[in-house]
Amino acid sequence: MTRKILKWGALAALVGMALYLILALYAQQEFVFAMLFLVLTASAVFVFVNKKLYAHRYIFPAVAGMGLFVIFPLMYTVGIGFTNYSASNLLSFERVQENLLDRTYQSDSVRYSYELYETGAGYVLYLEGDHQDLVSAPLVLDGADSSAPVLPASEKPAGEPLAIRDIIQLRSELSQLELLTEDGRELSMASLRAFAAIRDQFMLHDNGSITDNQTDTTYFPDHDTGFYRSADGQTLSPGWTVNIGWDNYLKVVSDPSIRGPFFEIFVWTLSFAVATVVFTLALGLLLANLLQWDQIRGKGFYRTMLILPYAVPAFISILVFKGLFNQNFGEINLVLEGLFGMRPDWFSDPALARTMILIVNTWLGYPYMMLLTMGLLQAIPRDLYEASAMDGAGPVNNLFNVTLPLIIKPLMPLLIASFAFNFNNFVLIALLTGGAPDIIGASTPAGTTDLLVSYTYRIAFQDSGQNFGLAAAIATAIFLVVGALSLINLKLSKVKV
């Protein structure tokens, strides 16, 4: 009985928390996220209350985790790809309008010069205007945001006003001050010597347009580009996020300053992934073959030494290589200079940078291939090699006519997985070169060693424009590639469920 109460209590508490979150998100007009958590909570309650779905209770947390952190972000990213979501168009239309209508400016027409008097009870402000003078009650200037009423006055307070250097010292406190006149106007500090009236910068009309009170320009909301736009084409910042259809994709194809770098990076990504798989497989297979050979002693030692690069955390070994390849202080260039008298510029020459990346990635990746192929080689019956030796075959013949044909089938899915992993090998690029050297003439940050993933990352997070929309469009293209690869893989590996 108590167990039951506990169970229902826990469920109720969780649902309560979830509902709070959903309502809060809904109130902030985050409809997508409110919907996400609503679906999540509803399915959780459904699964845990329904007796028939007992088995689903076991898998629910894992499936929900994948849904929340893999599938939802994936779909959300695809969605962003069709919008102009970026640093300049970050907010929703309602928030942009709110933001603009909150803006104020200081009027030039209503200005008061002022004097500040120090009295026993605090500071007294005396404002001299064109039509009337105003005076405040004694104020405590402690820097907190405060507003104080000012009343019409006819004569200045007694005593000497503070000198300008004392006012400079009190400047930050004075600038926090808001003065309210009897007729409801607000005044704030405009300069060291003057206070001026604060006015709303924009006025909203019924048809949705807004007028700038300062310049008297009217701006109309343009829901195609996500900006308020005036008749002569001026736009107001910030803009809001709107759906722009296939524009991001068209930009990749048509804008030469994006198309050029994109295709260069695409070709490099493909060649990098293929080359990595080929190099690591060749090296791994060779070493695995040597380690399988009965004549070799000390296999345990060799094995441990050879998988060391795999055992060291990648983020450390990549940074180690970054230091070793450094042009001026790097140990690799010291060795090369000693032997051949040259100091290659590994990080600023595109071809050398790409060579370096392939060297490092082969170093990182061959132990994995070695371990994989060692397992597969063990499954090959020994008599096949006996037979080929009788026929006078050498090691090369053995490799191409016996070993490879036998292991290629089980190896294929693993090679495709390795290809997909390296196609998206973000950590290597981010830590080793960061994409450098840059491609000249690109309008978004793009480097000659960037892979598509690091390219999208840089567009989204390192560029000042933070063009999330464009980054998401390119990410969607990569999703398609990865999705196709993993479907092929599923077919090839004949997964049994």
Add this chain to the structure above:
Amino acid sequence: MAMVQPRSTKYRVLASHLGMLGFIVIILFPLLMVISISFRSGNFASGSLLPENPSLEHWYLALGIPYTGEDGTVTQPPFPVLLWLWNSIKIAVVSAVLILALSTTSAYAFARMRFAGKGFVLKSMLIFQMFPPVLSLVALYALFDKIGNHVSWLGLNTHGAVIVASLGGMALHIWTIKGYFDSIDRSLEEAAIVDGATTWQAFRYILLPLSVPILVVVFILAFIMTIMEYPMASVLLVDTDKLTLAVGAQQYLYEQNYLWGDFAAAAVLSGLPITLIFLYCQKWIVGGLTAGGVKG
């Protein structure tokens, strides 16, 4: 033992040994170099593999102890390496525990129960596993930004966010554990259920104790993978004090502030334990990786 041996075998064995030893020397060069550099004085010193004037200054700094040079100048540790290591371990342990608990229960259902959509869910898990989280970082960032407005310990710049985000990578572990469960005879559990045990009891008291080895492997795998996770942590964490090792370590090698020697000591200090754990567990880990094709 092969019966037919060509005459040249002896030379080929010798050549293989020499070839492999030479290869190992090249492969280990970077690792040995880093150890050597961590004992050199100064951040720009060059020299042979065995440092002529070994100095412990980088090690002091890596351990967070200010170092007093021979001329009396005091160098403060540039970065809180031990704190980063602690952050990494904390995040990795918590998320490995969560991943283990959740993926074990799901794997149990997938291995032992029949229910609607089982094959579909299992296959889609395998497919979605291949999508790198780097690509949906914008969405993940937005997600945690929005959650963080209401649940502060899950927002941006919290370890909670990194831990929770790591739960997205459970599919691989579910497959690994399910494969192991499949290899265990189910008659014991069936007997227990006939005797009146509930499904949960059969799982908890019969299957789980039999599966301790694979649970240890999955725990270590999840632990290592979270420690090495870079892209999500690099976007979600901001403050220097909150960074994980994988994100923080690169700060040593900025162009403007190149601390090669300090990096070397920090790298050896933090990399060594992880390397040793990996080497110790490699036999089991390799089996798990072959199933999913992760790293490399």
